[in-house]
Amino acid sequence: MIRHKIRFLLFFLLIWGTSCQKDQDKSDFGLAYPDYFPEPYYKFGKNTLTKEGFELGRALFFDPILSIDSTISCASCHSQGHAFADHNTRMSFGIDGKMGDRNSPAMFNLAWQPIFMWDGGINHIEVMPFAPITNDVEMGETLENVIEKLKKHPKYVQRFQSVFGEKPIESQQLFYALTQYMTMLVSDDSKYDQYRQGKVSFTKDEEDGLQIFKAKCASCHTEPLFTDFSLRNNGLEILGDDFGFGRITLHEEDNYKFKVPSLRNIALTYPYMHDGRFRTLEQVLDHYSQGIVSHPNLDKNLISNGKLGIPMSDVEKQKIITFLQTLTDYTFISNPIFSE
Amino acid sequence: MKFLNFLIILSAAIALTFTSCKKDDDHDDTDHLHEGNVTIDFDHVWGATEEAFSLNKELTHPMLNEKMTFNIFKYYVSNVRLKAKDGSWYAMPESYFIVDADPSGSNLVTIPNVPGGEYTDVEMTFGMDSTRNTSGAQSGVLDPAKGMFWSWNSGYIMLKAEGTAPTAANGTFTFHLGGFKGENKVQTTKSYNFGTTALVVDGDREAEIHMVANPARLWHGAEKLSVKSVNTMPNALAKSMSSNYYDAVRFDHIHN
CATH class of the missing domain: 1.10.760.10 (Cytochrome c-like domain)
Incomplete structure (x- = not known):
């Protein structure tokens, strides 16, 4: 009789154990990122990551x-x-x-x-x-x-x-x-990341570039993700009828606003802008320094002292580009777990 | 004997185990009536004469004076609640439906397992709460594969009316109405009182709420199809067309 009891008890425990609990993660597979990244916005919720x-x-x-x-x-x-x-x-x-x-x-x-x-x-x-x-x-x-x-x-x-x-x-x-x-x-293993983690040091130009970047670009391209995920009118000449965010909201004040892209891996992802109008980073920086076109809803970061554009010298632009190249993540683009 | 006692205890324990996983949806049900299903039947009629509405039937819009033949007419109804005589509400969990004029779908909304009792009102939302519009991939009736979700401007199409009209630009009309935020929010919650007779829910006893809805109302205040025959995004027109439709949905009678 005792043996029966034990057998039933085991059976009962088995039912109890499986009926309420969801399967636990089969491994420690998960989303890993450096401690200077914020908390991810996406919560997996019902979508259990395995x-x-x-x-x-x-x-x-x-x-x-x-x-x-x-x-x-x-x-x-x-x-x-x-x-x-x-x-x-x-x-x-x-x-x-x-x-x-x-x-x-x-x-x-x-x-x-x-x-x-x-x-x-x-x-x-x-x-x-x-x-x-x-x-x-x-x-x-x-x-x-x-x-x-x-x-x-x-x-x-x-x-x-x-x-x-x-x-x-x-x-x-x-x-x-x-x-x-x-x-x-x-993507968290660029030279910039290794620098942040104290594994490598920047050259003088890279360090200068980072400082200029912080002063001139980081209000929208915020570290460490290099975007603040906002939608802004960045003063592009109007070519065609793509109203950007205005197409979504139908509000005139949202016309020609586009999402601020991350600048990580930016050296690899030319051409630039929503319509790929600029082929080089030099062209992009020239746009921000002297190519800004006035719009009623132009982003206010693109006006300084009543003048359109972000003032940058050629040397400063070159240093910013040198810094932007440290955002290329070769580990990411060659990581076999992302490949077919 | 001992073994029998043990079995009884064991089965009680197992029963407890199973019930412990269930969500707490107990409802104070003090009287003798049994839990049952409630059906809301949407009867679609056309224009002031309230002639029978159906797909693939040539209709004349009484105000536009234009001919139109629908091949799609469907819309979301969500968050259905019933008000009991004592003033308490029974809210159906996960309450999302597509009311569809096509016989392959259904013009019935079925609320299962309603606690036995007498009910005086029904409340429902035409369209859908904003939460579901911003919660990512959904399933069942909310599956984007149902063709009622905008891919490029996230949000549910809360009402879809398509068909042919000889006066329209391409001979067709396409109205996808939706919008869940700001001034273009089209979801609308409505409550209907049954009047003097209460809806009785008691086991298998029939409990039906009959509603009358009039698709012609979509064009009360809208332009002729020869002028405007396509609208497929959240905007002021989507708001006014859907409001005109929702506002005219009326409670007709109950079947007990």
Whole structure:
């Protein structure tokens, strides 16, 4: 009888143990970042980060199955060697050779990013991939059809089940997996980071560049992520009818505002601006020093003493560029765990 | 005998275990009536004459005097609550629905497991709370694959009306109405009183709330389709069209 009791007791404990608790993380796989980074903005919540989930997201990121004719993957326009920007093209090509109307942004440190797209129209990383998947000139697909294709793909069915459990694939799982991959793209091993961690020292010019940068650029390109994630009108000449944030809010005071991009890996991600109009960092700095065009909602950081632009000498510009080159993260762009 | 006692204790323990995981949704149910389902039936009618509305049927808009044939008409209803006779509210958890004029969807909103009792009012939100518009990837009826979420300007399309109209620019009309913030917020919470007869929820007994909604109302105050036949983003027009529609939804009767 005693033995029976023990057996029942064990059975009872087993039920109790499994019924309430969710599976614990299978490993210590997680989002790692230096102590001078702020807390990530994205909270994984129901989207439990696992190695399998990350790897599924990676497979999807590199798979043209997400496009209508299986020609375009996320990686087509977001290439690791370019810090996940496009291959230094001004605009990107989608299905049928169709061309987009903005420059593909780089992708890293996205767990810290509260808004997405140049115009800030997307309010959450999980729904970010919905835009390129369904955009007519990018992947041209419907979400419904992507899910149908994944459901017919034995490899994916098995992988989704191992990550999300035995239930039919839904877009939420697709978005969760892609989000796991995207948020793990942390760029934190540039020379600047090694300098911050006391592992290397800066040259005189790099050090000077950092100080000038802090004085002239850091009010928008705030350390350590090198953006404050705001949307601003940075005084570009109006070319075309891209109203940026104004297209989202329909408020005139938001016209021609675009998201402040991070300057990490900036040397790799030319051309610059939302429309890729500048090919070099020299051109960008020339714009900020003497190319600013007046707009009613021009960012006030671009006016000093009643004059348009940020005053910078040629020597100062050269030193800023020397500093910006320390933001290139070679570990990140060659890290095999981010590769196909 | 001892073993039997043990089994009883054990099964009680297991039962306890299972109930301990459930969320606390107990409702004070002092009377004799049993928990049951409540159905809200949206009956769609057209214009002042309230002729039957259906998809793929040529209708004439009484104010625009233009012909139109809908092939999509659907909208979100969320956060449904029922007010009991004692003044307390029963709020359905995770209460999100697409009311769809297409027979492949449903024009019924079913609230399951409503505590037994008598109810005097129903409250619902046309559209959706702002939280769900900013919470990332959702599932079920909120899955963006339902075609009711804007990819480029995050937020739910709270009402979708599409079809053909000979007077419209391309012979078609497309209205995707939504917006959850600022002056373009289109979600609207409405409450309806059942009047003298209470809705009785008692097990399998039928408990239906019949609402009447009139899609023609979308164009009360809007321009002719020959002038404006497309609107697919949050803006003042989305706000006024959806408000005109929501404001005209009325309680008709209950079935007990």
